[in-house]
Amino acid sequence: MTERDDVPHSWLDQVQGPGRWVARIIIAVLAAMLVHLLLTSKTIQWPVVWQYFSSKLIIEGAERTVELTVLAMAIGITIGITLALMRLSRSLLIREAAGLYIWFFRGTPLLVQVVFWFNLSSFIQVIGIGIPFGPTFVSANVNNLVTPFVAALLGLGLNEGAYMSEVVRAGILSVDTGQAEASLALGMSESLTMRRVVFPQAMRVIIPPTGNQAIGMLKSSSLVSVTALPELLYSAQSIYARTFQTIPLLIVASLWYLILTTVLTIGQYYIERYFGRGSSKQRLPPTLIEGLQAPLRRLMSFGDRHAT
Amino acid sequence: MPLDSVNPLLEIRDLSKHFGHNEVLKGISATVQAGEVVCIIGPSGSGKSTLLRCINFLERPTGGEIYLDGVRVGMKQHKGQHVAITPRELARQRSAIGMVFQTFNLFPHMTVLQNIIEAPVRVRGHSAQAAKASARDLLAKVNLSEKADAYPRQLSGGQQQRVAIARALAMGPRLLLFDEPTSALDPETVGEVLEVMRQLAREGLTMIVVTHEMGFARDVGDRVIFMDGGYIVEEGSPTLVLETPTHQRTRQFLARMIAG
Numbered sequence: 001m002t003e004r005d006d007v008p009h010s011w012l013d014q015v016q017g018p019g020r021w022v023a024r025i026i027i028a029v030l031a032a033m034l035v036h037l038l039l040t041s042k043t044i045q046w047p048v049v050w051q052y053f054s055s056k057l058i059i060e061g062a063e064r065t066v067e068l069t070v071l072a073m074a075i076g077i078t079i080g081i082t083l084a085l086m087r088l089s090r091s092l093l094i095r096e097a098a099g100l101y102i103w104f105f106r107g108t109p110l111l112v113q114v115v116f117w118f119n120l121s122s123f124i125q126v127i128g129i130g131i132p133f134g135p136t137f138v139s140a141n142v143n144n145l146v147t148p149f150v151a152a153l154l155g156l157g158l159n160e161g162a163y164m165s166e167v168v169r170a171g172i173l174s175v176d177t178g179q180a181e182a183s184l185a186l187g188m189s190e191s192l193t194m195r196r197v198v199f200p201q202a203m204r205v206i207i208p209p210t211g212n213q214a215i216g217m218l219k220s221s222s223l224v225s226v227t228a229l230p231e232l233l234y235s236a237q238s239i240y241a242r243t244f245q246t247i248p249l250l251i252v253a254s255l256w257y258l259i260l261t262t263v264l265t266i267g268q269y270y271i272e273r274y275f276g277r278g279s280s281k282q283r284l285p286p287t288l289i290e291g292l293q294a295p296l297r298r299l300m301s302f303g304d305r306h307a308t
Numbered sequence: 309m310p311l312d313s314v315n316p317l318l319e320i321r322d323l324s325k326h327f328g329h330n331e332v333l334k335g336i337s338a339t340v341q342a343g344e345v346v347c348i349i350g351p352s353g354s355g356k357s358t359l360l361r362c363i364n365f366l367e368r369p370t371g372g373e374i375y376l377d378g379v380r381v382g383m384k385q386h387k388g389q390h391v392a393i394t395p396r397e398l399a400r401q402r403s404a405i406g407m408v409f410q411t412f413n414l415f416p417h418m419t420v421l422q423n424i425i426e427a428p429v430r431v432r433g434h435s436a437q438a439a440k441a442s443a444r445d446l447l448a449k450v451n452l453s454e455k456a457d458a459y460p461r462q463l464s465g466g467q468q469q470r471v472a473i474a475r476a477l478a479m480g481p482r483l484l485l486f487d488e489p490t491s492a493l494d495p496e497t498v499g500e501v502l503e504v505m506r507q508l509a510r511e512g513l514t515m516i517v518v519t520h521e522m523g524f525a526r527d528v529g530d531r532v533i534f535m536d537g538g539y540i541v542e543e544g545s546p547t548l549v550l551e552t553p554t555h556q557r558t559r560q561f562l563a564r565m566i567a568g
Contacts, residue, residue, distance in 0.1 A: 181366055182413035182472075186427035186479060187403025190395060196430065200417050278416045278459035 048248040061235030068221040075157025080164025105162035114155035118227040152224040171202030203275040211268035317342040323372035334538035343512045347525035350535035356518040364405045406476030406484040412468040414460035421456040446474040466497025486517040
C-alpha cells in the first residue's frame with residue numbers, strides 16, 4: 001500500500017503541467033528567503049540563542065512548563081469528565097450546576113482567573129475542614145497552602161475543566177445509543193456501560209480536540225509568568241531583563257515550545273491509533289515510521305524516474 | 309393441560325406505552341410458555357419493537373405488568389405502592405433476558421471473543437479463562453470459530469448478527485428477544501442467521517421474534533401474533549394466522565407482504 005485510501009485527495013492534486021512547476025518554484029524561493037533572513041539577521045544572534053538554549057535556568061523553566069501542562073491537563077480532564085457526566089444527568093439541578101460552572105470559567109479571561117487564584121489569600125485567609133457555619137476541625141493558612149505553583153495549577157486546571165467538559169460531552173454524544181442499549185440488555189450496570197462500552201468509543205472523538213487543548217495549555221501556561229512563577233517564558237524574560245537580548249531569548253523559549261509541541265503531537269498520534277482499533281477494516285493505522293516510508297520511497301524513485 | 313401452561317415463563321398484562329401523546333401500545337396481554345417460539349408480525353409502527361423493548365425495560369412501560377417466571381419485571385410493591393426497582397435489581401433481571409438487535413450493536417472496539425465474554429466476566433464474575441472457553445463453544449455453534457479475534461467491522465452483517473446471538477447466549481438467558489434480526493442484512497446472509505435461530509428453537513430456547521420473515525414464522529414459530537395500531541389483532545398457530553386469518557387487517561397485511 002503506497003497511498004492512504006481513506007483520506008480524500010485535494011483538488012490541488014489535479015493541477016497539471018506548468019502550473020505545478022510555478023507553484024514549486026514560488027515555494028522554493030519563499031523558503032530560501034526565509035532561511036536567508038533567519039541566518040543573516042543581526043537581531044537574532046544565533047550564538048546567543050545556542051548559549052542559552054540549554055542553560056540551567058531555561059531547562060528548569062521548560063521542566064516547570066511541562067509539569068504545569070501535565071498536571072493542569074490532568075485536573076482539567078478529571079473536572080471535564082465529571083462536568084460532562086453531570087450535564088448528561090437526568091437531574092435538572094445537577095445539569096444546571098455544571099452549566100453554571102462552564103458558563104463562568106469560559107466566560108472570564110484566563111489571565112484574570114490566574115491572578116485571582118494567586119491573590120486568593122486576600123479573599124480567604126484560613127481554609128479548614130468542619131461543619132459549614134459551625135466548628136472547624138482542621139485549618140490551614142491559605143497563604144501557605146496556595147503557593148504560586150498551586151495557584152497556577154488552580155487557575156489553569158479549573159479553566160481547562162470547563163473546555164474539556166464540552167469535548168468529553170461531544171465524545172459521549174457521538175456514540176450510537178444502540179451501544180448503551182446492547183450493554184444494558186446484557187445486564188451491565190449504567191456505570192459499567194459508561195466505562196466499558198460508551199467511553200472507550202467516545203475516546204476516538206475526544207482525543208483530537210484534547211490534543212489541541214494540551215498544546216494550547218502548553219502555551220497558555222506561559223500566562224502564569226505574570227505571577228513570577230519561573231516557567232519557560234518567565235525564565236527567558238528574567239534573562240533578557242538583565243542582558244537586553246530580548247529576541248534571542250524569545251527564540252530560545254519558542255524553540256522549546258516547538259519541541260514540546262512536537263512531542264505532544266507524536267503522543268497524540270499514538271493515542272489516537274490505540275483508540276482507533278476496530279474502527280476500520282484495516283487492523284491498525286500505520287505507525288509514524290510506516291506512514292513516512294511511502295512518501296520517502298516516492299521521493300527516492302522521483303530521481304530514478306527522471307534519470308531514465 | 310401441561311403444568312407449565314398454568315405458570316407461563318412470561319406473562320404480559322394490559323401493557324401500555326405512550327411517547328408523549330403518541331400511544332404506541334394500547335393494552336397488550338400475552339403469555340409465553342417455556343420452550344415456545346412466538347413470532348410477532350405486523351406493519352411498521354404497529355408497536356412490535358416497542359413491546360419487545362418494554363419486556364426488558366429498555367423502554368419503561370406507561371402502564372401494565374410484566375412477569376418473568378412469576379416475578380414482576382422492573383417494578384415492585386413497596387408499602388402498597390408500585391415503585392421502580394433499583395438499577396442493580398433491574399440489571400440482574402435483564403441479564404436473564406437476552407436481546408438481539410436489528411443493527412447487531414456489537415461493541416466495535418472489542419474483538420468477537422471480547423464481545424462475548426464481556427458480560428459473563430463483568431456481570432456474572434466468571435473467570436476470563438472459563439468465559440473464553442464457553443465463548444469458543446458458542447462461536448462453534450454459530451459457525452464462526454475462526455473469527456474469534458476479528459473486530460466486528462471486519463465481518464459481514466450475517467456474521468455480526470451470529471456473533472450478537474452468541475453474545476446474548478453467553479449469559480444463559482431464560483428468554484431471548486429478537487428485534488427484526490434479519491432486516492438490516494444483505495439477502496444472501498439472511499439464511500445463515502435464520503438457520504442459527506432454527507437450531508436454537510430446536511434446542512428448546514424460549515424466543516420472541518419480531519420479524520418480517522413469514523417463512524420463518526410459519527416453519528419455526530409455535531405461535532404467531534399479529535399486531536396493528538398498538539393492539540394484538542390476532543394470534544394463534546402459524547397456519548391459523550398466516551393461512552386462514554379471521555381479521556380483515558391481517559389479511560390486508562399478509563397480502564401486502566406477499567405482493568412486496
